[in-house]
Amino acid sequence: MRVLLLGASGQLGWELKRSLTPLGEVIAADRSVVDLTDLIALRTAIRRLKPCLIVNAAAYTSVDKAESEIELAALVNGAACQVLAEEARSLDAWLIHYSTDYVFNGQGSVPWGEADVVAPLNSYGSSKVAGEQAIIQSGCKYLIFRTSWNYGVRGDSFPRKILNLAREREVLEIVADQIGAPTGADLIADVTVSAIQQILQHPELGGLYHLAAGGEVSWHGYASYVVDFARANGVQLSVTTIKAIETSAYPTPARRPLNSRLNTQKLRGNFSLHLPDWQSGVTRMLREVLNK
16 A cells, blocks of 8 residues: 655654554655645645555644734645545545644633534634645545644654753743643554554544543643653753743734643544543653653
8 A cells, every 4th residue: 555644754744654654655755745835746746656545744833823824824734635635536545634623712611522613713723624624525535633732752842842941941931721632643643543444444434533632731730740750850940930821911923722622532432442641642752852
């Protein structure tokens, strides 16, 4: 089986290169090979490679910059997905795509279900909705995974930022009224492959799913966990206080959802999966980062 992996140099793409290998020939393409901003080249590349499986880990992810780069975000997260879906349908290939909890308005405290109405708060979320809808309406075979609060060993991530700040500052101010579940790129990659293996045998399992680690936490609680773990493992930090603040005290160009909880019951039930609590993945990531 030929697998085309887009966004191979990213945080999730790096993990997917590892996890997809048992499926067959993996063509790992970063932006220098396949650029999602060039729709003609994207379509040409897919037609030339003729993959059986397209895994799209490429995306425009700069949430705040998307407020001023609306057209670019819409191109990468929306229009490019339409091209991918059309070509996947033409090849009778599966398309695997990743979306976000930012498609919702972030209200309430109940975890979002796949059937809940989308109402994004910002341009990034709107661009991801456009991508989802393009894929669903295309008639191609697909899996869409909505995820939240992603991190990885490679690249920039919230735990790395907190560790760096905690070394430099005595006081950190961290938002405490946004709630979600930190979800590792390694978990997303492993779940992706498990699901792919099952949809190849049972195509009726294709569709839209929510994928997040178990449990929930605020950014403040998340930061506190990172600092406490680092200290317990002998890391010298300057921070003495982690102050809880509200989102309104930390204005950003793009509005953030307060409720990023995702209901993963459909994913766990249809694919017989266990999703570990967020602490186990963050602990594993921190051990790897701190031991380097």
